[in-house]
Amino acid sequence: MKTLVLVEHDNAHLRDATLATVTAAAKLGEVHLLVAGKGCRAVAEAAAKIAGVAKVHLADDAAYEHQLAENVAPLVAGLMDAHDAFLAPATTTGKNVAPRVAALLDVMQVSDIISVEGERTFTRPIYAGNAIATVESSDAKLVITVRGTTFDKAAGEGGSASIEEVSGPGDAGLSTFVGLEAEASERPELTSAKVIVSGGRALKDAATFEQLIVPLADKLGAAVGASRAAVDAGYVPNDYQVGQTGKIVAPQVYIAIGISGAIQHLAGMKDSKTIIAINKDEDAPIFQVADIGLVGDLFQIVPELTEKL
Amino acid sequence: MKILVPVKRVIDYNVRPRVKADGSGVDLANVKMSMNPFDEIAVEEAIRLKEKGAASEIVAVSIGPAKAQETLRTALAMGADRAILVQTDDEVEPLTVAKILKAIVDEERPGIVLMGKQAIDDDCNQTGQMLAALWGRPQGTFASKVEVAGDTVSVTREVDGGLETVSLKLPAVVTTDLRLNEPRYASLPNIMKAKSKPLAAKTPADYGVETAPRLKVTRVVEPPVRQAGIKVGSVDELVAKLKALGVA
Numbered sequence: 001m002k003t004l005v006l007v008e009h010d011n012a013h014l015r016d017a018t019l020a021t022v023t024a025a026a027k028l029g030e031v032h033l034l035v036a037g038k039g040c041r042a043v044a045e046a047a048a049k050i051a052g053v054a055k056v057h058l059a060d061d062a063a064y065e066h067q068l069a070e071n072v073a074p075l076v077a078g079l080m081d082a083h084d085a086f087l088a089p090a091t092t093t094g095k096n097v098a099p100r101v102a103a104l105l106d107v108m109q110v111s112d113i114i115s116v117e118g119e120r121t122f123t124r125p126i127y128a129g130n131a132i133a134t135v136e137s138s139d140a141k142l143v144i145t146v147r148g149t150t151f152d153k154a155a156g157e158g159g160s161a162s163i164e165e166v167s168g169p170g171d172a173g174l175s176t177f178v179g180l181e182a183e184a185s186e187r188p189e190l191t192s193a194k195v196i197v198s199g200g201r202a203l204k205d206a207a208t209f210e211q212l213i214v215p216l217a218d219k220l221g222a223a224v225g226a227s228r229a230a231v232d233a234g235y236v237p238n239d240y241q242v243g244q245t246g247k248i249v250a251p252q253v254y255i256a257i258g259i260s261g262a263i264q265h266l267a268g269m270k271d272s273k274t275i276i277a278i279n280k281d282e283d284a285p286i287f288q289v290a291d292i293g294l295v296g297d298l299f300q301i302v303p304e305l306t307e308k309l
Numbered sequence: 310m311k312i313l314v315p316v317k318r319v320i321d322y323n324v325r326p327r328v329k330a331d332g333s334g335v336d337l338a339n340v341k342m343s344m345n346p347f348d349e350i351a352v353e354e355a356i357r358l359k360e361k362g363a364a365s366e367i368v369a370v371s372i373g374p375a376k377a378q379e380t381l382r383t384a385l386a387m388g389a390d391r392a393i394l395v396q397t398d399d400e401v402e403p404l405t406v407a408k409i410l411k412a413i414v415d416e417e418r419p420g421i422v423l424m425g426k427q428a429i430d431d432d433c434n435q436t437g438q439m440l441a442a443l444w445g446r447p448q449g450t451f452a453s454k455v456e457v458a459g460d461t462v463s464v465t466r467e468v469d470g471g472l473e474t475v476s477l478k479l480p481a482v483v484t485t486d487l488r489l490n491e492p493r494y495a496s497l498p499n500i501m502k503a504k505s506k507p508l509a510a511k512t513p514a515d516y517g518v519e520t521a522p523r524l525k526v527t528r529v530v531e532p533p534v535r536q537a538g539i540k541v542g543s544v545d546e547l548v549a550k551l552k553a554l555g556v557a
Contacts, residue, residue: 070447092468096450099438108404108523111433126431127326131335134528174447175477182471195556220556238467238488245487253556270535274554291538292550304544309557
């Protein structure tokens with residue numbers, strides 16, 4: 001089987017989410033990559049070095065600069081004559097583009113796979129991870145999004161794939177990119193961080209969140225996350241949210257502070273290697289999944305912990 | 310401008326789903342069902358657009374069993390003007406739903422189809438994007454802000470790197486994220502009024518769409534259970550544990 005993987009990038013750097021998707025694709029067959037962007041040859045060159053990649057397709061056109069689904073999906077659909085499966089990371093970019101590709105190909109997409117069981121058989125979480133379904137596709141082509149936390153990352157070095165320039169229909173003329181409001185941060189990115197410190201609604205307000213969570217995260221070189229309640233209450237921006245509808249993370253160590261452990265939050269972090277919970281309510285559901293728990297007042301514990309580290 | 314709002318009847322978000330012992334699926338017998346929370350946000354947004362004068366009519370549509378009528382009545386009680394029930398007892402996949410919606414869109418000619426980004430049962434996150442593809446129109450997914458201006462709609466999207474804004478030519482599909490709005494509760498008088506609002510009954514065959522699934526679910530199991538660990542009594546013990554883990 002020939003697979004085509006959508007490379008996640010910002011026109012300059014390849015994002016890690018791509019590597020886990022390459023691992024999933026390699027279980028199905030030969031791995032080809034698609035780098036669609038503008039002025040993104042450096043990304044294609046980095047992609048060509050990923051271990052196990054046979055070919056990189058480079059579509060360099062202003063229409064693809066911001067990964068607009070209206071423009072990228074027809075490009076992918078065109079390349080699918082020569083490929084049997086299309087895989088994208090289950091990031092906001094992949095989730096936006098892949099179903100549009102699937103519909104153009106008249107294929108029912110398999111979303112958010114966590115394992116490859118056979119050529120057409122996969123497992124995926126449903127009901128916020130409260131059940132795992134095994135699904136078998138009967139479509140001629142496969143369209144899949146891949147949950148990054150459950151596949152090992154392919155090595156970023158060691159490959160020497162050829163780069164082939166491709167072109168698609170270009171700008172569909174339906175949508176335009178207006179702007180991106182991004183948090184500038186020196187901290188590691190949530191989905192690839194080894195350690196995450198996450199805060200919940202118990203942090204009271206944005207200022208307290210900043211005063212307590214951020215110094216601890218800095219001490220540990222950790223990324224900062226938050227529960228949906230903390231995001232809804234406006235303590236931190238939306239892209240901090242860990243959970244069913246936010247980011248799915250699986251760091252080495254996840255420290256949940258003042259997070260009770262709602263189902264939808266657990267769905268986003270329960271694959272973490274070690275979970276540490278600090279909460280004043282000893283019956284909080286978070287303790288049912290935590291490897292190490294500390295019951296007490298976070299307003300005393302967190303500053304003391306930050307100081308002693 | 311007309312707004313079409315597809316809504317799905319799903320397990321209530323407060324109910325913990327139980328996997329059937331025979332591995333055939335999740336037990337939905339005698340379980341509380343409600344409107345998919347993301348779809349509720351879509352209904353609310355459509356009503357706000359109408360209140361602002363950007364929309365003239367809101368049509369709610371649901372594809373599912375006879376009881377999905379209750380979900381449509383909820384949408385009508387919130388403020389939708391009329392409803393269409395496409396009744397089927399089959400499990401319908403996102404691609405099937407998108408095809409039915411495409412046929413409805415051809416009849417109704419809405420300016421915006423406003424819908425949830427995903428349903429909390431199958432967590433697919435596909436239908437809006439698929440409809441946009443079949444319709445050949447733009448998509449503004451994971452919206453946290455929607456502003457109609459002339460023949461375009463500006464959509465601010467919750468993306469991994471922050472907030473992205475795109476401008477889409479109308480007609481367009483918009484899918485909602487959590488922070489777009491807080492849906493209203495229907496008042497009792499409005500619930501009563503909703504009972505007399507028009508609700509058309511259709512079937513997938515009326516739209517010429519086959520419902521046979523492309524994906525076969527062969528097994529549904531409980532996820533591996535994570536065992537609760539230990540409790541430590543002091544910050545010093547926690548520091549020692551963190552050092553042992555090699556992160557401090």
